[in-house]
Amino acid sequence: MKKHSSPTKQQQHPPPPPPVAPVPSGEVSVQQLNKMLSDSSGLYKLPTEHFNEVFPRIYIGNGFVAHNTMRLQKLGVTHVLNVAEGTSFMHVNTPPEFYAGTGITYFGFSANDTERFNLSAFFEEGADFIDKGLAHNNGKGKVYVHCREGYSRSPTMVVAYLMLRHKMDVRVALATVRHKREIGPNDGFLRQLCQLNEKLAKEGKLNEETLIMNQKLEFQFKIVIVSHHLVLKPPPPHTERSAPRSPQTRPPLVQKNILNRLCLVKWFGAFRLNAQIQTNTEFYTQIFSSGQKFSA
Numbered sequence: 001m002k003k004h005s006s007p008t009k010q011q012q013h014p015p016p017p018p019p020v021a022p023v024p025s026g027e028v029s030v031q032q033l034n035k036m037l038s039d040s041s042g043l044y045k046l047p048t049e050h051f052n053e054v055f056p057r058i059y060i061g062n063g064f065v066a067h068n069t070m071r072l073q074k075l076g077v078t079h080v081l082n083v084a085e086g087t088s089f090m091h092v093n094t095p096p097e098f099y100a101g102t103g104i105t106y107f108g109f110s111a112n113d114t115e116r117f118n119l120s121a122f123f124e125e126g127a128d129f130i131d132k133g134l135a136h137n138n139g140k141g142k143v144y145v146h147c148r149e150g151y152s153r154s155p156t157m158v159v160a161y162l163m164l165r166h167k168m169d170v171r172v173a174l175a176t177v178r179h180k181r182e183i184g185p186n187d188g189f190l191r192q193l194c195q196l197n198e199k200l201a202k203e204g205k206l207n208e209e210t211l212i213m214n215q216k217l218e219f220q221f222k223i224v225i226v227s228h229h230l231v232l233k234p235p236p237p238h239t240e241r242s243a244p245r246s247p248q249t250r251p252p253l254v255q256k257n258i259l260n261r262l263c264l265v266k267w268f269g270a271f272r273l274n275a276q277i278q279t280n281t282e283f284y285t286q287i288f289s290s291g292q293k294f295s296a
Contacts, residue, residue: 028170028197030190036174037184044184047150052181057134057142060158060181062150063092069102077144079133081126082108083119083154084147092148105133113152115188120196123160130161155183159193163200167207170197 038044051061065071066080080099084091085108099106107129111119126145133143147153155177162173170193177183185193200206 028194030187030194033170033174033190033194034187036171037178045182046184047182049181051144051146051150054155054158054177054180055162057140058130058158058161059142059144060150060154060177060183061144061146063094063146063148066092066094066144066146069099069104072104072144073102075144076142077104078136078141079105079107079129079143081129081133081143081145081154081157082106082147083111083122083126083145083157084108084113086110090148092146105136111147111153113147113186115186115191117188118192119153119156119189120160120192123157123164123196126157127161127164130158131165150181151183152185152189155181156185156189156193159185160196163193163196163206167200167205169201169206170194 047062049061050065051059054060059075059077063084066082072080080094082092082094085094087093090113091110094106094108096106096108109122109125111117111122130143130145133141135141145154145158159170159173159177162168162176163170166173168176174193197206
């Protein structure tokens with residue numbers, strides 16, 4: 001059982017973790033993945049929203065929203081993947097007939113949120129369904145992937161999809177989902193993702209740029225986010241002919257023109273996700289080598 005912290009708990013200044021030895025591509029441990037998902041105290045945050053769009057047109061959420069067909073239709077969801085189909089308390093009872101007449105295509109299977117359950121047996125089938133959903137309506141389909149809480153089973157399925165269909169290394173895929181939603185797959189599921197990562201790496205089915213990035217980057221920061229670095233734009237100097245501007249009419253905060261007005265860099269243990277934004281290498285090398293942090 002993973003220990004959870006309050007959803008409202010914020011860690012202001014996380015201390016840098018101890019040095020991490022580089023791990024060869026394909027050899028990722030459960031401990032590494034857990035460090036990416038937890039804070040410095042080893043606590044995991046529960047989801048703060050019923051659902052989140054974790055990848056373009058792919059949503060992860062809970063069973064509450066899965067039962068609300070009107071809300072799904074309002075979101076534009078065309079396909080629903082239930083990773084926890086069943087009638088027990090830990091499952092979500094939405095058989096195919098539940099969505100009859102809604103225009104929503106359904107697929108589900110019964111997975112238990114236990115370390116011994118072999119969820120990897122459904123990775124390919126689930127990935128095929130997500131692909132089918134996204135391709136619907138000339139590539140405009142939306143897929144809602146859920147379990148009971150949208151915390152363990154469904155995030156694992158989406159991470160596997162990103163690895164299988166987008167050739168992401170497990171760390172990149174997990175970080176992509178975690179950046180959008182609080183998740184905490186059990187250790188058994190994380191182990192299955194590590195095994196999938198090793199298999200894909202041996203078969204040469206992972207993105208080469210991702211592999212190179214994971215081999216070279218050994219940074220010490222747990223999570224550092226640089227986002228929307230803002231600076232004040234001073235108002236033009238007034239003359240005798242023009243009165244000083246009031247605070248209400250002075251120019252607002254403007255984004256510093258760096259990285260096309262957006263700086264978003266996440267650091268996860270021994271690996272960096274920079275969302276494929278063109279970086280100013282010299283600028284960021286100076287920032288992160290000094291440990292300096294910026295906030296909006």
